[in-house]
Amino acid sequence: MTQIQASPSAVDEFISLGPLVQFPIGQVKALELDGRVIGIVRTVNGIHALGNRCPHQGGPICRGIVTGTMAPSDPDEYVYEKDGEVVRCPWHGYEFELATGRSVGGAVRGRVPVYTAEVRGDEVFFSWRRGATTS
């Protein structure tokens, strides 16, 4: 796992995580930053930063896979949606939206910690600032 030496000194401070090309689309890239593990996920729509804790039982969400999810549908009908916008916990398979950390379908109370990640030019920037999405 890559360790980032520079650490944001304040919640709202941004630091560079490196060139965008180092973050392949559709995978969780785990980094150690300031003694914590975070996961950076690049999608076709943007980039997201996750904490490494599933709100169910604290599973290592950064070892999960990026996927889509099955939408509610009629019997014998299968609807797959949100491809590449969901992460699945490796422990019990609960799924969470990358953009908000919320549980898909409200299956789990709470949310995966989601921090602020931005692409500026060809570089990825990160801060510990949390989104205020009450679950």
Added chain:
Amino acid sequence: MRVRADQIDCTGSGMCELSVPEVFALDDAGLVIVRGDGTLAGADVNDQGTLVPVGMRAGVREAAAACPGGCISCHDEDGE
């Protein structure tokens, strides 16, 4: 014993608030706070956290152990 909670790691599961609502709550963003604002009777806060009344310490330890975010830390003071 003193307790602290780190919002950076908080998953907002609310396990702590369910366990010891006298000590923990969720703020408007759905993240943990320790009631050091006077809501916790006799709250004594310093840089190592909020002093937990004796009768609530076992509950606070359980809440820390159950927290999926691992964001609650307990600090025993001398003589405890």
